[in-house]
Every structure is written in structure tokens, then in C-alpha cells.
Amino acid sequence: MSAGLNLAQQDAVNHLHGPCLVLAGAGSGKTRVITHKIGRLIQAGLEPQRITAITFTNKAAAEMRERTKGLIGRDAKKVRICTFHALGVHLLRGDGEALGLKANFSIMDSDDVTSILKDAGGSTDAATARQWQWTISKWKNAGLTAAQAEAQAAGDNERITAKIMARYEERLTAYQSVDFDDLIGLPLKLLREHPEVRAKWQQMMGHILVDEYQDTNATQYELLKLLTSDDPQRAHFTAVGDDDQSIYGWRGATLDNLKKLPIDFPNLRIIKLEQNYRSTSAILQAANNVIGPNPKLFPKTLWSELGEGEPVRVVDADNEEHEAERMVARIQSLRENSQHKEFKDFAVLYRANHQSRILEQALRKANIPYKVSGGISFFDRAEIRDLCAWLRLWVNNDDDPAFLRAITTPKRGIGHQTLQALGTFSGKYKVSLFEALFSSSLPSVLNSRAVDSLHEFGRYVNDLEYRARHTEGKEAALAFLLEWLKDIGYEKFLYDSEEHEKAAQSRWTNVLDFCDWMAGRCGGEIEDENGANFGNNFASEKKSLLDVAQTVSLISTLSERQQDQNLVTLSTLHAAKGLEWPHVMLIGVCEGLLPFKLDDGADSAGGSQREHEASDAVMGAAIAERLQEERRLMYVGITRAQRTLAVSWPKRRKKGREMIAAQPSRFIAEMALSQATVKEDPREKLRALRAEFAKKAEATAAAAASQQASGSPV
Numbered sequence: 001m002s003a004g005l006n007l008a009q010q011d012a013v014n015h016l017h018g019p020c021l022v023l024a025g026a027g028s029g030k031t032r033v034i035t036h037k038i039g040r041l042i043q044a045g046l047e048p049q050r051i052t053a054i055t056f057t058n059k060a061a062a063e064m065r066e067r068t069k070g071l072i073g074r075d076a077k078k079v080r081i082c083t084f085h086a087l088g089v090h091l092l093r094g095d096g097e098a099l100g101l102k103a104n105f106s107i108m109d110s111d112d113v114t115s116i117l118k119d120a121g122g123s124t125d126a127a128t129a130r131q132w133q134w135t136i137s138k139w140k141n142a143g144l145t146a147a148q149a150e151a152q153a154a155g156d157n158e159r160i161t162a163k164i165m166a167r168y169e170e171r172l173t174a175y176q177s178v179d180f181d182d183l184i185g186l187p188l189k190l191l192r193e194h195p196e197v198r199a200k201w202q203q204m205m206g207h208i209l210v211d212e213y214q215d216t217n218a219t220q221y222e223l224l225k226l227l228t229s230d231d232p233q234r235a236h237f238t239a240v241g242d243d244d245q246s247i248y249g250w251r252g253a254t255l256d257n258l259k260k261l262p263i264d265f266p267n268l269r270i271i272k273l274e275q276n277y278r279s280t281s282a283i284l285q286a287a288n289n290v291i292g293p294n295p296k297l298f299p300k301t302l303w304s305e306l307g308e309g310e311p312v313r314v315v316d317a318d319n320e321e322h323e324a325e326r327m328v329a330r331i332q333s334l335r336e337n338s339q340h341k342e343f344k345d346f347a348v349l350y351r352a353n354h355q356s357r358i359l360e361q362a363l364r365k366a367n368i369p370y371k372v373s374g375g376i377s378f379f380d381r382a383e384i385r386d387l388c389a390w391l392r393l394w395v396n397n398d399d400d401p402a403f404l405r406a407i408t409t410p411k412r413g414i415g416h417q418t419l420q421a422l423g424t425f426s427g428k429y430k431v432s433l434f435e436a437l438f439s440s441s442l443p444s445v446l447n448s449r450a451v452d453s454l455h456e457f458g459r460y461v462n463d464l465e466y467r468a469r470h471t472e473g474k475e476a477a478l479a480f481l482l483e484w485l486k487d488i489g490y491e492k493f494l495y496d497s498e499e500h501e502k503a504a505q506s507r508w509t510n511v512l513d514f515c516d517w518m519a520g521r522c523g524g525e526i527e528d529e530n531g532a533n534f535g536n537n538f539a540s541e542k543k544s545l546l547d548v549a550q551t552v553s554l555i556s557t558l559s560e561r562q563q564d565q566n567l568v569t570l571s572t573l574h575a576a577k578g579l580e581w582p583h584v585m586l587i588g589v590c591e592g593l594l595p596f597k598l599d600d601g602a603d604s605a606g607g608s609q610r611e612h613e614a615s616d617a618v619m620g621a622a623i624a625e626r627l628q629e630e631r632r633l634m635y636v637g638i639t640r641a642q643r644t645l646a647v648s649w650p651k652r653r654k655k656g657r658e659m660i661a662a663q664p665s666r667f668i669a670e671m672a673l674s675q676a677t678v679k680e681d682p683r684e685k686l687r688a689l690r691a692e693f694a695k696k697a698e699a700t701a702a703a704a705a706s707q708q709a710s711g712s713p714v
């Protein structure tokens with residue numbers, strides 16, 4: 001397991017007992033240490049089931065699983081490699097009953113939470129509900145209950161939100177559901193309050209490895225501590241991280257976790273890595289210069305043996321469209337001239353999601369295939385998820401989140417009070433909501449009108465399920481689906497819930513596309529291996545609509561499968577953490593975007609009296625802190641690049657409906673690039689490239705025409 005590791009990495013990998021912290025800069029092989037250490041631990045005799053590796057995203061977990069499999073083979077399957085949240089699910093499914101949670105509790109996603117909050121707070125406005133959601137999440141992450149939040153509320157706004165939180169929590173309990181924050185908070189409560197459960201899990205966790213440790217928040221750290229051992233001297237874990245890449249401060253991640261580690265674990269072994277294996281010296285120099293002004297937790301100087309490499313380019317553009325064109329031209333030119341020519345060798349990174357739109361248009365125009373990482377795929381759209389909730393309910397009546405979404409989308413006169421009573425009833429008797437609905441004792445907790453409407457809904461679902469089971473063939477399936485949508489009034493619901501007709505129209509078109517695709521599958525049109533083919537005909541047997549509904553739930557894995565395809569990546573800087581590409585372009589590197597507006601209220605819960613009363617000094621300190629985090633974000637962006645890096649900014653950009661003049665980001669000056677690197681005449685190069693491509697396209701067309709004329713197969 002020490003092949004392909006330097007001495008410091010070997011040190012970390014061979015430190016098998018006790019706590020170990022690898023503190024090192026970007027690209028120095030921290031993640032590599034984790035995968036190799038998993039192998040080393042198994043080699044040393046630890047059962048793979050007793051190893052848990054925690055990553056920051058599902059995607060990172062999938063990648064780590066892949067790498068570990070390459071290293072140790074089949075045993076990799078037995079190692080638990082997951083996110084903190086997935087680990088929380090595992091703990092709660094195992095022992096949540098100690099907290100009164102049934103084993104098949106439901107997990108509410110963000111959409112579900114917004115809709116429960118809308119109801120709990122009596123608002124029809126999604127933006128207001130999301131504001132509550134944000135504040136409540138912040139409180140839950142800080143370990144506060146609704147009562148505690150109310151007791152320490154600053155101002156009316158917070159007091160009202162705390163009251164809504166209490167109603168929201170009641171509803172979650174009634175529905176036997178948890179939200180994402182509970183996936184950390186509840187396991188913590190479980191382990192704290194039940195020593196026998198804690199002892200069991202500590203015994204099960206032979207060694208825990210944590211990647212991206214700098215981005216854990218206070219509750220995650222607590223969970224980690226409780227899972228290791230009650231005695232710090234006997235805790236076995238490996239955490240790897242980089243204080244300069246801490247970019248989730250806004251979500252409660254705190255560098256204090258790094259500072260606390262040596263205090264909480266006096267026998268902590270700290271290992272530093274300084275050699276970077278990812279980037280050229282030119283790129284590293286720019287990264288070191290940008291991060292330079294930030295206060296240091298520990299001094300480190302990254303160096304690389306990969307040589308000076310290409311100078312970092314700074315590209316200025318007239319506006320955002322022009323900037324996108326220039327990035328596209330750069331991709332085309334590098335594909336001609338660089339060793340790394342595949343589309344997947346390129347990434348364009350930006351600060352905010354919305355920045356991808358203009359870029360996508362330019363890439364499409366140039367026929368360059370791309371994927372938007374972390375963006376919304378077709379199956380993640382709210383309207384498609386609404387429909388899928390109904391399908392899931394046909395397939396599995398006990399799917400509680402699907403039940404709740406279907407019964408309230410569109411609204412059918414069954415209020416949350418009724419649903420809450422149903423939820424409490426189902427929790428008490430440990431049955432699903434659907435099962436509870438037909439229970440003969442239900443009338444003891446609900447009035448007859450409520451029971452009647454619930455029964456009507458239940459019968460309707462049963463009827464749909466029966467008919468779906470017996471519907472085959474494209475035309476019959478399409479007719480069925482359209483009739484069902486008409487029955488539930490889905491089109492009207494879309495138009496009622498969207499302020500702009502155009503938005504409703506586009507959502508309705510998605511719905512029709514989806515129905516067409518489902519119906520096609522009933523008629524024997526199957527998808528290609530990526531499940532993404534919406535029309536090709538292949539001879540295949542007919543399936544019932546229910547069979548098709550069954551496979552639809554698997555489709556959410558679609559976007560993850562895209563990972564291996566040869567596509568240019570567009571990604572936010574946050575989602576690019578831990579990843580690397582030969583060619584990276586950072587766009588929108590101007591003041592106001594990167595760094596993001598610094599003088600905007602730091603806390604989007606905003607409006608509390610306490611904030612208004614904040615003295616200038618406090619505000620100044622908050623701004624300084626935000627600037628540090630923005631600088632770390634820029635550092636993360638720069639250090640994703642292996643061979644070439646370009647940084648671009650538009651001289652004018654759109655803000656709301658206005659065009660405003662933009663200034664280059666202070667980070668560009670801080671990169672301290674030599675003059676030679678900055679010079680590059682955009683127009684000339686672009687013109688030359690366009691001419692070259694036009695010539696090539698002409699030549700290809702002429703060749704194809706002559707081949708066709710001569711009748712030779714193409």
C-alpha cells in the first residue's frame with residue numbers, strides 16, 4: 001500500500017492506531033492517503049466492515065469507492081464509504097427506535113420541507129417559506145430546539161420563526177419523518193442519550209476516515225467524537241483537510257474543528273504534506289499568492305515537480321456573452337494544440353449557478369458537449385418529481401413521502417390538520433400513512449368528513465394502480481396518463497402556482513414530454529444504456545404502465561452515471577471541491593461576483609434588531625471574514641487546474657435587468673502574474689480561430705458531398 005506514496009503520505013497511511021490529522025494544501029494527495037489507508041488497515045487485519053470513510057458529497061463517495069476498488073478489489077464493497085448524512089441514515093435505521101422513530105422513517109427533501117413550512121407558517125409564498133427554512137436549519141445545526149430558539153430570539157422575526165419551527169417539528173414527528181439536518185442532529189441525540197447504543201457503534205467503528213475535514217460543522221464534529229470512543233486515548237481515526245479550502249462557513253462549517261482536534265485528542269499525530277502532484281508551478285504560484293493575505297493556521301509552502309508550465313492567462317471581455325465566446329474559443333484552441341484534448345479534460349468554473357446559462361448557449365452553438373455538475377437534471381425538476389411521487393405511490397403504497405406529496409399536489413381539500421392526525425395515528429400503530437387511512441379505528445381520531453376524503457383519495461390511488469397494471473401499449477398508456485392529469489387538475493395547478501405564464505407553459509411541456517416518454521416505454525420503446533433516449537424505437541415486448549412506473553424510481557441515478565462521459569464540465573466553485581482537470585477556466589472573476597458582494601447583509605435571515613444594532617466594527621470584522629472565505633474559494637478554483645488555467649472577467653455585466661460596469665477582481669491583481677501572462681489579444685485570436693473552423697467545416701462538407709455523389713458508404 002505504500003507504492004505511489006511519498007514518505008509523509010506513508011507516515012499517515014502507516015499510523016494505524018490513534019487519531020491522525022493530515023493537514024495539507026490542495027493537490028498534495030490527502031484523498032489519496034485515505035484510499036491507501038483503507039487498504040493498509042485491511043492488510044493489517046481490520047475487518048473491512050469496521051472501516052468507515054466519510055466524504056463530502058455522494059459523488060465524492062462514488063469516486064472514492066471506485067478508487068478503493070482499484071486498489072484492494074472486492075473487499076472495497078464491504079467498507080462503508082459515504083457522506084455524514086448517509087451515515088446518519090444508517091445509524092437511525094439501525095437504532096432510531098430508541099428515539100421513537102420507526103425503522104422505515106421518511107426523509108423529507110428540501111421541496112417537501114418548503115411545502116410543510118408553507119403550511120405550518122400559513123404562507124403561500126415559497127420565498128418566505130425558504131427564508132424560514134434557512135433560519136430553522138441554521139438553528140438545528142447549532143443544536144437548538146424550537147423552545148431554545150424562541151427563548152433566545154432577537155426580535156419579532158426570529159420569535160415568529162421559532163414558533164413556526166415548533167409547528168414544523170410537530171408535523172415531522174407526526175409524519176414519522178426527518179429532514180436533512182436531523183440526519184446529523186438525531187444520531188447525535190441518540191448516541192448522547194443512549195450509552196448502550198453508543199457503545200455498540202463505537203465497537204463497530206474500528207477506524208473512521210474523514211475527507212475534507214475543514215468543512216465539517218460543529219454537529220458533525222460532535223458526531224465524529226461520539227462515534228470514536230469515550231476515551232480520547234483510544235480513538236482511532238484519520239482526518240484530512242486544508243484550512244485554506246474551508247468554503248462552507250456560510251453553512252456552519254467552522255475552522256474551530258481543526259483547532260479543537262489537538263486539544264480534544266492530546267495524542268493526535270499531525271502530518272503535513274507539502275508536495276503538490278496536481279499542478280504546474282505557474283498555477284501553484286498564483287494560488288499561493290492569492291491565499292497569502294489570509295491568516296495562517298499553520299505555515300505551508302506548496303511546491304511541485306511538474307515544471308513551470310504554461311503561464312496563467314487573464315482574459316478580459318466586453319460582456320458576459322463575449323466572455324463565453326472567448327472561453328469556447330479557448331477550448332477549441334487547446335483541443336488543437338494541447339496534449340489533453342478530450343472534452344472531459346476541461347472545466348469552466350464560476351461563483352453562482354446562474355452563470356452557466358450564457359456559457360451553455362455558447363457551447364451549444366459551437367457543438368461542444370457539456371454537463372452542468374450539480375445542476376438540475378430533468379428528473380429533478382419539481383413538476384417531474386410531483387408526477388414521480390404519484391407513480392411511486394402506485395408502486396409502493398407505503399412510501400410515505402410520496403403519499404404526502406401526492407395527496408397535497410395539487411391540493412385536494414385535505415388539510416394539514418387531517419394529515420397530522422393521520423401521521424400521529426400511523427406513528428402510534430407503526431403503519432404507513434396509506435395503511436392508516438383504511439384503518440377501522442381512524443374515525444376515533446378524525447371527523448367523518450375528513451375520513452371520507454381520505455378514503456376517496458385511497459380508493460382513487462388503488463383504482464389508478466389497478467388500471468396502470470392493466471394498461472399496455474403506447475397509445476393506451478398516453479391516454480391513461482393524460483386523463484389522470486386532467487382528473488387531478490395538474491395543468492391548472494401549474495398555471496396557478498407560477499407567476500409567469502411562460503414558466504408554467506415550459507413546466508407543462510416537460511410534463512407532456514415525460515408522459516410521452518413513459519408511454520413510449522409501455523409500447524416497447526426502450527432507452528439506451530444511459531436511460532436518456534427519448535425516442536428511438538427498438539423492438540421489445542410491451543410493458544404495463546405499472547412496470548414502467550417501477551423502473552422510473554431508478555432513474556434518479558441517471559445524473560450520476562453521466563460522470564464517466566466525455567463532456568466539458570461546468571460547475572460552481574463549491575461543487576468543484578476535491579476534483580481536478582487538465583484545463584480549468586474561471587469565469588466572472590470580477591468584483592461583486594468573486595469576491596461576492598461583501599457589504600450585503602452577511603446573514604440572509606436578516607432584519608433582526610440585533611443585526612441592525614451591529615456596530616461598524618462588528619460589520620467590519622464580518623466583512624473581513626467573508627473576504628477570507630471568498631479568497632479561499634478563489635484558491636479552491638485555481639488549484640483545480642493541472643496544466644492550464646485561464647481567468648476571465650467581463651467589463652460589463654447584467655445585474656437584475658440593468659447592465660453595470662464591472663471591475664476585475666482584486667484576486668487577479670493578487671495572483672501577481674507577470675505582464676507576459678496577461679497579454680493576449682482576444683479579437684485577433686478569435687477571428688483567426690473562427691476562420692480556421694469555417695474552413696474546416698467547408699472542407700468536411702465538401703468531402704461528404706463528394707462521397708455521397710460517388711455513392712460510397714459514409
Ligand SMILES: Nc1ncnc2c1ncn2[C@@H]1O[C@H](COP(=O)(O)OP(=O)(O)OP(=O)(O)O)[C@@H](O)[C@H]1O
Pocket residue numbers: 004005006009024025026027028029030031032033242245276277278577578579580
Ligand atoms: N505520491 C504521489 N505520487 C503521484 N501522484 C500523486 C501522489 N499523491 C497524490 N498524487 C496525485 O495528485 C493528485 C492530487 O491528489 P489528491 O486528490 O489526493 O489531493 P488532495 O490533497 O486530496 O487535493 P484537494 O485538496 O484538492 O482535495 C491526484 O491526481 C493524485 O493521484
Ligand SMILES: [Mg+2]
Pocket residue numbers: 030031032211578
Ligand atoms: Mg482531496
